[in-house]
Every structure is written in structure tokens, then in C-alpha cells.
Amino acid sequence: MFNRLYVHIPFCIKKCGYCAFVSGVPVENELEEYHELLISELDNHQLISEPLDSIYFGGGTPSLLKARQLSVLLNKIRYRMPFSENIEITLEANPCTINGVYLSAVRDAGINRISLGIQSFDDLFLTALGRIHTSEQSKRAFRDIRAAGFNNVSIDLMHSLPGETLEQWRSELLYATDLYPEHISVYGLTIEGNTPFALKYPNGSSQLIDEDLSADMFELADEILTGAGFEHYEIANYARPGYRSDHNSGYWKRDGYLGLGVAAHSFLRDGYGLRFSNPYTLEEYRSMTRSGKPTRLDEYSLTRQDAMSEYLYLGLRLSDGVKGSGFESEFGSSIDSIYETTVPDLGKLGLLSRDADTVRLTLKGMLLSNQVFSRFL
DSSP states (O other): OOSEEEEEEOBOSSOOTTOOSSOBOOOTTHHHHHHHHHHHHHHHOOOOOOOEEEEEEEESOGGGSOHHHHHHHHHHHHHHSOEEEEEEEEEEEOGGGOOHHHHHHHHHHTOOEEEEEEEOSOHHHHHHHTOSSOHHHHHHHHHHHHHTTOOOEEEEEEESOTTOOHHHHHHHHHHHHHHOOSEEEEEEOOOOTTSHHHHHSOTTOTTSOOHHHHHHHHHHHHHHHHHTTOEEEETTEEEOTTOOOHHHHHHHTTOOEEEESTTOEEEEOSTTOEEEEOOSSHHHHHHHHHTTOOOOEEEEEOOHHHHHHHHHHHHTTBTTOEEHHHHHHHHSSOHHHHSTTHHHHHHHTTSEEEOSSEEEEOHHHHHTHHHHHHTTO
């Protein structure tokens, strides 16, 4: 079963040098064809969902879809799957692909949350990242989103950019708090393999900032954003009260979700969980979808141990932490009986904190989260 839906739109006007997501520049009529393929894939699925609590259009640049296409897709999804009363429907958008007319139309189509990929308010950094928008376009896009009536807006910011100073990052954060969106996602730049940035900035490149400065930037974000009234509810995410990302929170709570589109992943709550993915190329996705076959590759049924590990390392991402009573209800064993030395050891290192029933990451644990999570694998 699942109660969330992810739709991947693998197209951008220009692919950024740091991006490792499956995306590319569309050729003539490819967006319209892809829109039709998504509808066909939806028809091919024989899955029955619970009422959907969230739908997320991610990418790529989903705002390249026309408002009409989004409306048709949402109507088709609604026909196949029931919607919960307070469903959250998010559209990721690039600042230079939206305007007031478009935003009003997608709001009428059913979109009620916008995630705006700003990344930086500094034009020099935007150019270095390969972004195609300017700082002024970001500010105008945010104003247009508000004018169109959206009261649930998230913005993305990146830190640890080549050559960035702590004071420059402070300015970015202060400008973001002045905008006062409902949600802010804060990511440190990572150099992913098989990207132009991996060639431009090889391991040990002197152009990259060091780990200590990156950690300072992480801590500064926590200080400034929580000081401005945002809740640091997940390692990289901050929200005003009541505005956590419902969709992404579902991932961390192991809710079931269905992924549509090229390279989309799915997780169904059957047994301990079933994971599978869609084809990673448009050619294979097109072929499988047009044949009428479900686009399910690399199916893997999780074992009890897999599910327990996921429960810990996904749940610990949230500031709410993991409740021992919830773990025991799910698996019939206590956290202490399964991870009898792991949790105490991480506590002694200052990476986990614990009260009567809850285990949480400390701020230091968030900084070193990959090291923490590896202990539960």
C-alpha cells in the first residue's frame, strides 16, 4: 500500500554542473510525449492506494510542464486514486520558468505548494553553479508566487560553494529570513561522480572549502533560522510551525509511495516493504510503458533487518527522533535488544541523545549523520 505519489520530470533548460539527478534538455515535442507516457504508466499500474496525503512533482524542472498538462495529470491521478482532505501537492520550480499567469493557472489546477530552487542570492555564485536565473529573477518569482495566492512556499539554498565565506553565507541566510517563506531547505554542495563538477573540482581541490568551514556554515544556518522562528525539523530542512514538508516527512517515516516517470523509485508497504525503480533512460521507459508493462525494475523485498535499519537511519533524520515504543510495535523487539551497544556508544560520542522513550541526533550528530547511520546498516 502507499499514500504518497512522486512524479519525476527529467527535463531542464540547462543541466547544472553539480547535478547528478536523471535529467536532460528536452528536444521538440518531448515534453508533450512524456506527459502522455506518464498517463499511460498510471493506466498500466494495477495498484490500489490509500487516500493520497501528498503528491510531489520533482525533477529536473517540473515547472517546464504547461499548466494544462499539470491539470490533466492531476485529474487523471484523482480519477485513479482518492485524495485525502488536506492533500499537499508540491511543484518544484526554477525562478526563470514561472510568472504570475502560469502560477495562477497551476494553482487553479490543484497545486498548493511551491518549492523554489533559488540556491543562492549572489549572481556570481549562481553563474559558478551553472544556474540560468539571476538573483533578481528569484526575488521576482517569490513575489509572483505570493501574488498568485500561495501560502505554502519552500526555497532551496546551497552553502559550502567554492570560494564562499562564512559572512557571505550569513548574508544569504538573512536575506532568506527577510523573505520569510514557510519552509527553507539548506544543502551543502557535494561533488557527485560523473558530473562536470567532479572533473572541475577533483578530490583535494584547493578551490573547495574545508570541512571545518562547511560545519560552521551548517551551525550558522541552525543559529540564524531557528532564531528567526523556523523549526530545524530535519537535518537539511527548516519550517515555520505547521509547515513541514508533509511529502518528504513521509519518506523519513517509511510511508509507502509510488514513483512515476523516468528513474522514479517506489516503496510499497507490503510485508517489511517492497522497493523498485523505473528505467533510468527515456528510451527504455518509453518502450516499457508503450508495451503496457508495469515499469518495475530491480524489485527488492526488504528483510526484517533491512526494515529495522531503515526505521532507525531514516527516522533519526527528523528532530522528533525515533520512539522506542514505535520501534517495538513495528518489529516486536526493543531498540536496545537489537542495537544494544550501538546507541550507547553513539551517545558517549555526543552524536545521539536519549530520553525515556526517544532517541535523537544531536546537532553534532546531524553534522556527522552519515557516520551515525552507517552504524545501523
